[in-house]
Amino acid sequence: MALFKRLAFELLESRRLLAKDLEIIAIDFTNAVGELTGTTPTVGEKVYVRVHWQTTDLTAADSYKIRWEMDGVETEPFDYVGSPGVDVDNYWYHGGWIAQAGASHSLTVTVDSGGSVVEANESNNAITLSPFTPLPATSLPAKFGTPIAGAQNVDWVLGGYVDVNPKFYADDQVKFFKDYQGNTTTTRDSHNGLDYAIANFAAQDAGVQVLAAAAGTVIEINDGEFDRETQLTFSNPGNYVFIDHGNGWVTQYWHLQRDSIAVAVNDVVVAGQVLGLVGSSGNSAGPHLHFEIQHNKTPVDPFAAPGDFFVSPPPYVIDPVLPNNLLDFGVTNDIYDGTHTFLGPSFAQVQEQVSDIGTFPTSGEEVYAWAVFTSVEAGDTWRALLYRPNGTLVNDYSSVMFTQPTDFQDDGDTDAFDFLAWQRGFGTTSGAQKADGDANYSGGVDEVDLAHWELQFGQTAINGWEWGWYRPGYTESTPGTWRVDFLYNNVKVGEQSFEVGAALPEIRVFDDTHSIYLIDDRATPIDFGAVVQGQTGPTTTFKVENHGYGSLTISGVSLPTGFSVVESLDATIAAGASDTFTVRLDSAVLGSKAGQVVVSSNDASESTFAFAIEGVVNPSSPAASSELQGVAVEYALRFAPAVSARSDEQQFIDEDASAVLPLVDQETLDALALDRVDASPNVESRLTSQAVRQQSILQHEASREIDFADDWGVAKPLL
Structure with a gap:
């Protein structure tokens, strides 16, 4: 009897193994937060679907892949671990394809696409949606205007677009992202909006208005966050405004300046109304507006049907109708670090704004012409022509070409990531160029010197914002007004004059404590943090550098109430020298402290150099409640x-x-x-901060295309 029972058990076990099955039951459209929509996506929407499948007799050891494919474009198969038991229902949603105007899309989902589970029935593992054509955007109440003040390629560049590739950035750095024109340097993985970038933080401090793209009702805002971010960091909270335009259409305006938001929740706004100012708060690497359109909580690429979405569709970043232009430019001198291992303005200084030199001595000093470009395309050139006071040409370092960068990542190609590294570096040399000076102080003119005279910019295709510098130099002592002409593709786009004939000072200020380069009239406060009343307050040390040619005389340093100087600045700073002063947050009086530090000097162009600071003094013995x-x-x-x-x-x-x-x-x-x-x-x-909630939901969602969603169900972007 025992033998019979064992044989019967083995037969039943064999039947159970043969009964393993995965069967797709249904596939349905969802929005970007996984909610069933019951309707075909609208043109421009990112397409998301939820698959419902059933498993029979799987074990915890059974893992399998799910493949998602639309029109032959496949995302990465997801690994899924089997749920033990009989008739287990499973649901998962995913997506990221763009619903194209006039297209007939076909979408297929396959479970166990790799065939890792031996099933009793292998024919029920795939399901295909009936071919669908996206709905036209007729439900949009009004077309969108430009969400930022100013003119394209004059005051800002539209250099960032929606990522239309549903795949994710892989560990092997294969690029699974592109914009609607197929370029990879104008978007990044899972980017769901349009980026309108301004020249630098000086432009941010001056104030660039963010405008309501259409009439609607403000449904959400956030303000009070730091607005001078220079690195992409997902956890950084941003300042933003969301507007509901009706019929499920919402626009989002991200990265705004702190304390600049001019509307409140439930405000009814009109098209073109000022919402705030461009900043760099949140997940941002520089001052820009991230403008995102959503329909029924799903990101929309308006360039899938630009005429349906825009009052006046903006030209693509390299469209010939756009002018090649300079967002900012100027003339400065050598940055001397004691070894001359780095010459020319740094990226950090260009990103803030380079401290220019208005007057040079008659001793033949080095001159650097710098510029921020728009709509850079491979093969574009720019020239900096140096003219004497009598109008004769001194130097024409011609045809600096935007070319391929070095493969910084050693991954076998040159791409947007190499480009980002390249724009912070120098450039390549050219034997055709002639240098008039010993740039690296080696005792001769060589290829290393040439590297400082010609810059070649990393560029596989295009980029909206780029920077560089020349060293035209001069070896003559002719006094008077000199001029540098900037030519972009042989068309003059700007000029900068400077004087020769006097040795004058030029102030430049750094926050040594936080390793930050400061510019005059910086609006973003240097945060001293908090101190408990009666305790020793935190300090910050500032360095004042004279990168001019005459003595810099300091006539005073004024501070806002609640701060004091604990280390004073020298009254005179020699040319090429620097000195520091240290400021402390006083802890005697409770409350917030804020205002401007003003350094007064004999710098003719910046006689009062000002920047904001802030700090908080908290109670020392709080009440019980x-x-x-x-x-x-x-x-x-x-x-x-x-x-x-x-x-x-x-x-x-x-x-x-x-x-x-x-x-x-x-x-x-x-x-x-x-x-x-x-x-x-x-x-x-x-x-319970938004960042924590949003990150938790991000990790929970099956689709990493969803950047995150808050508890009000509004999809938020990785910006």
């Missing part, structure tokens, strides 16, 4: 601008205590006289 109130105040100040027109906007969740805490009202905030509060670490850790 202050921690709860502190959380509410901190949340209100940091996150209250990020409110939505929803019923529960007057409360938030304290993650650790699982308690609902009320938001303090404005009257209470005014009574406390706190403009900004730095919470203690234990309070900070208890806040």
